[in-house]
Amino acid sequence: MASTKTNPESGFNPTTKTFHSLRPPIYLPQDDAPISVVDYALGYALSIRSASCWPDSTAALIDSATGQRIPYSDLLKRHKSLSYYLQHVLKLSRHDVALVICPNCVQVPILYLSLLSIRVVVSPGNPLSTGSEIARLVELSGPTIAFATSSTAHKLPKLRLGTILVDSPEFESMMIRTTFDLDLDHGPQPSQSDVAAILVVALCRSSAVAAGERASPPVLLYTVPLFHVFGFIYSLKSVALMETVVMMPRFGLDGMLKAVEEFGVTDVAMAPPVVVAMVKSGSSERYDLSSLKSLVIGAAPLGKDVIAAFKAKFPTVELAQGYGLTELTGPVSRVLGPEESKKWGSVGRLYGLLEAKIVDPETQEVLPPGKQGELWVKGPTTFKGYVGDPEGTIENMIINGWLRTGDLCYFDDQGFLYVVDRLKELIKYNGYQVAPAELEQLLQSHPGVADAAVIPYPDEEAGQLPFACVVRRPGCILDERSVMEFVAKHVAPYKKIRRVAFVNSIPKSPAEKILRKDLRKMVLALLLTTSSSKL
Template sequence: MTADSDANPCSPKEPKSGFWLQTRTFHSLRPRVPLPPLSQSLSITDYILSLLLQSSTSTSNTTVLIDSSTDRQVSDDEFLSQIQSLSSSLRRSTSLSKGHVAFILAPPSLHIPVLYFALLALGVTISPANPLGSDLEISHQVRLSNPVIAFATSSTSHKLPRLPLGTVLLDSPEFLSMIDDENRPNADPVEPVHVSQSDSAAILYSSGTTGLVKGVLLTHRNMIALFAGLFGHRLESDRNEAQKKKEPQQVSLITVPLFHVFGFFKLMRAVAMGETLVLMGRFDLEVMLKAVEKYKVTHLPASPPLLVALTKSELVKKYDLSSLRLLACSGAPLGKDVALRFVAKFPNVEIAQGYGLTESGGGGASMEGSEEYSRLYSVGRLTVNMEAKIVDPVTGEALPPGQKGELWLRGPTIMKGYIGDDKATVEILDSEGWLKTGDLCYFDSDGFLSVVDRLKELIKYKAYQVAPAELEHLLLSHPEIADAAVIPYPDEAAGQIPMAFVVRKAGSNITEAQVIEFIAKKEGTTGVFVGVLT
């Protein structure tokens, strides 16, 4: 079966884990969603905007974007107008065309979402990168993506080389005129661009399983499949449920970078669902808390360190966070102790964990509804149209529920490959379309996925394989520890021994001996640290 197949090989008699014994493969328990015919010309921009029209519950002009640093707001009508204006302006004023790559190096702003959608509508492959990256990193990314044009700001453009079509500054008067169609009332209309779903859409950067940063090539089809799966069977029910409960407009605050697959996904999701999206610059906990209070944020994408900070910081007492209803947590395994402490402190806020990689196009596992949110040990169930295997890293055997192994994923969101690196692509993607994630995971009997750690990060202590993430979660459960990291330390007798780096909570005098004693008393740990640096 191909990764893009709409056929459902699952038998209704399968156990509730979704494990199919004949193939030793896990299948998504979500209702399967058909995708648009591959022969249909369709860009991710057109698809997302069609979902926006479906999700609109009124004809009122709602706010789609807010810049928390300036309080500038963009309505949905204005957003659509700016996309159209920018795409038309780019076609008139540059030689930019379908198949070209555009490198984007700019901090978060209201211009970035408009730029993404406009370029994707033209069939241009977007390649956003971290504006705080070093000159060496950015030079490597430019070589990988081979762009013809760049979009930057006056503070980041110096990091870029000379490109065939130059660099457009997003903070220049020229760019502002490009997104304002009122300046060209008599401009001739341009012919629409026909984008194939198999065309390249984005090059997002990932470390892969190891080594130098790699360029992950995603197609329009990859992205369409992700959002078709997310909303194909939920859009109508979600809208009706929201109307029934008369809930306020969903407001999401983006704390993750828009150049990262998580931020990219959250941006697209918010637009598709007709939500309000609040953008913020470089992360600062107190700035974030102020924004939650000011804009009555209901949904907050978060990583485990942010949950730790919210649980332990005294700053949260200064702000009204009562609007918060859901934290979408991804990026790393969330310790159950951390989750329990968060729920105890914020009983009205649910945690929706998820799992995805840049290489999987953000797809993997997710949670839907309060019953699933309560599974604090898990990252959820397989997303729509996704398959998985748990593979023994030594024998290559596919394992049943309850056993740990490397997670392999297959589905229509999986990347096309690493750009300019066929060797790395072959190493991570097999001939049958399986993506080897490099993560040590297991499924339980109900089909919920749990992530233990990265396979390559396991510490080989004597006959044990110790997961640094599990020790870090235990350390963070101590009330006097603000943050912690665990690494392997070479040892002649044991092979490797865990070493912990610990940040004390303000006012704490906890000692190395006390930390080691705390871990040693925890059931299921080796109880051995070569040392603890505090």
């Protein structure tokens, strides 16, 4: 509970040196009345259905590729039928682990709900992973069964209960059988408590922003993968709030814009590179995007220059940045509403269940508003540890209940959080710390740059040099000198780009995070094989 000495403007308590949430309080179920994530999500959905004027045929899930629609009435029936089949036919039970290797599709949220309802542990994986990477995931999580698609099943090893294809007629039949009563164990697992807690946060957030403000349910387009914590949690949240969700099996800018036009999408969850692409591509002019109201941005910071360019091109679309961690079962903060979205560069205020500290990574001194340091977070959604990870790692990450995020951040005097960069990504140049994210945001604002990333390059005198990898826009003439001069005009001398390589693409994860290790390998290979600046 926050002390009376907590500053009502910033949420900072100078006595405890802790930042408290400025959001309305959120109340979780009591320990003596536990509730599972499925009970909570579906119970909330049913209450909305009974109280709202939205038709029962409102689409819950839409496949953007095929146009298949699953209304809420069918979704609930399919969930119950599939849950029964998993429990009574396949004999899955509490503590069994199910591996899910699927691209985004309408079957996956129903599968998640059904597995969670019978207390099966869900282990989602990247469908683009190689066979050896999936084998490592199997080794860590120990699944008894796998769910895949016809395009991913060949990469899976044999499991005790085999692999079920979610895009097969057999899986469809599992969801439309006669439903019987389920024999569910209602004792909550710690992991489900975490998910239920964060679901409460998401519901309160969305209801505060959206409920009562729109005459019809919002239509969300998910460009984020469902195996990522962002997509996993939001898919459950969307079911609970009866939001229509459009699933894209494979992301492409034109495909996304076409889906916005075709399905009247109001909200899109995406990573910063997609925002950059919307700003720089002429594709948006070919589609009717009038239904679009907001973009929810996560996974990485979004630069002020990019925000300014986006608002100039799409003045009626709200940009709502957020920040979250898998280790906290999802979101930590988010911008809410038009007024807060004016705080360009901020990832919003803390959610109601969380507390935070900013800690100097060198001295461990706890810092006040305006000072940069490592973000530490505490709350009921903190994870219990990594599967198969040594205990020492957890002990280093969680100290007296505080999770060390590894992110360099600061709060302003109004309680808004700003993410500077990952601490481990900082470039050490002549004793100065240079944040790659700041330089990347600046480079992305250049009209001739389609994409960019900055990595450290070893140097005997300076320690490390900021090295820029740049993707030119088609038809643009851009050389190493012009890139370095552009950056030099906008930053302090120690932040200057010292070397540049032009590349065809920046390697990224499905969540659109830069794969810096892969990028460093690319640069090393370039420097070892040629003196050219073209990969």
